Amino acid sequence: MKLLENKVVLITGAGRGIGRVIADQFISDGAIVYANDLNEFEIDGARTICFDVTDSNALKAGLMSIYKAEGRIDCVVNNAAVIANQKLGMVTKQLLEKMYQVNVFAVIDMIQTVSRLMARNGGGNIINMASVTGVVGSPGQVAYSASKGAVIALTKSAAKELAPQGIRVNAIAPGIIKTERFEELYEASGDKIDQRIGRIALGRLGTPQDVAFAAAFLASDRASYISGHILGVDGCATI
Amino acid sequence: MTNLEKLNKIFCEVFSVEPTALGSDFNKNTVAGWDSVHQLSLTTAVEDEFDILLDVEDILEFTSYDNAKTVLTKYDIVF
Numbered sequence: 001m002k003l004l005e006n007k008v009v010l011i012t013g014a015g016r017g018i019g020r021v022i023a024d025q026f027i028s029d030g031a032i033v034y035a036n037d038l039n040e041f042e043i044d045g046a047r048t049i050c051f052d053v054t055d056s057n058a059l060k061a062g063l064m065s066i067y068k069a070e071g072r073i074d075c076v077v078n079n080a081a082v083i084a085n086q087k088l089g090m091v092t093k094q095l096l097e098k099m100y101q102v103n104v105f106a107v108i109d110m111i112q113t114v115s116r117l118m119a120r121n122g123g124g125n126i127i128n129m130a131s132v133t134g135v136v137g138s139p140g141q142v143a144y145s146a147s148k149g150a151v152i153a154l155t156k157s158a159a160k161e162l163a164p165q166g167i168r169v170n171a172i173a174p175g176i177i178k179t180e181r182f183e184e185l186y187e188a189s190g191d192k193i194d195q196r197i198g199r200i201a202l203g204r205l206g207t208p209q210d211v212a213f214a215a216a217f218l219a220s221d222r223a224s225y226i227s228g229h230i231l232g233v234d235g236c237a238t239i
Numbered sequence: 240m241t242n243l244e245k246l247n248k249i250f251c252e253v254f255s256v257e258p259t260a261l262g263s264d265f266n267k268n269t270v271a272g273w274d275s276v277h278q279l280s281l282t283t284a285v286e287d288e289f290d291i292l293l294d295v296e297d298i299l300e301f302t303s304y305d306n307a308k309t310v311l312t313k314y315d316i317v318f
Binding site: 056057060063064112113116117119120 | 283286287292294295
């Protein structure tokens with residue numbers, strides 16, 4: 001039996017980057033994957049479901065359509081996020097609000113909506129995407145790290161509140177992950193990034209696959225006694 | 240079972256009362272122990288029974304027996 005055999009999973013922000021690799025991994029592990037993003041896209045083996053996670057009505061309709069089709073939702077991976085780096089003095093309120101709408105408010109909205117559907121079937125699990133910057137901080141990322149710090153805090157509280165309903169809530173805190181976006185950043189400021197890479201104890205950048213493996217573990221029954229945990233996938237960069 | 244009977248059964252189970260207690264004066268100000276836990280138990284049971292997902296604003300409106308019926312009509316549940 002595969003690790004996630006027949007588990008019904010929704011992954012937000014799955015059109016590209018880490019979310020897409022998580023979707024591929026979950027499909028490979030036997031899950032029934034609903035891959036969400038804002039715009040139309042395709043993933044072999046997944047059902048795609050397009051909606052804006054900040055739109056409560058669309059989010060609710062999306063969840064209900066999955067629930068009606070499958071009869072249950074076992075897992076949600078809250079991966080959709082706005083990522084932007086600005087030094088203090090250059091953080092606009094508009095960007096800050098957008099970042100919090102997607103990275104924090106939409107995650108809370110998802111949790112409080114999907115948890116009610118999960119509870120009908122005796123439980124489930126939710127995986128939020130935090131960041132190493134939300135744990136240890138990072139220059140130039142005050143706004144982003146604040147939103148990810150909020151994800152860490154809400155993960156711990158939601159885990160405690162939803163435990164009686166059999167719902168586990170965990171977060172993954174990736175370190176520096178080599179995504180398409182990272183490669184763009186590296187072209188812009190490679191020297192500084194090289195310094196950070198030098199502080200990764202395991203001596204290499206993370207890959208989206210590293211994050212996907214961690215997500216698959218947390219989504220699986222092998223993690224059935226793990227909730228409220230922030231799993232660093234950072235090559236030991238936080239120490 | 241009619242929709243009204245289903246709703247009454249939920250109220251009776253959540254608040255441990257007889258159907259005869261349910262009426263226009265059955266609300267959070269008159270019912271001892273009508274707290275947020277009871278309110279969420281009520282809305283969860285209603286969502287399960289009628290296979291709907293309430294908006295947060297509608298969950299907050301579940302503060303009386305009459306309000307419950309009003310809210311549910313928005314979800315095409317007829318009494």
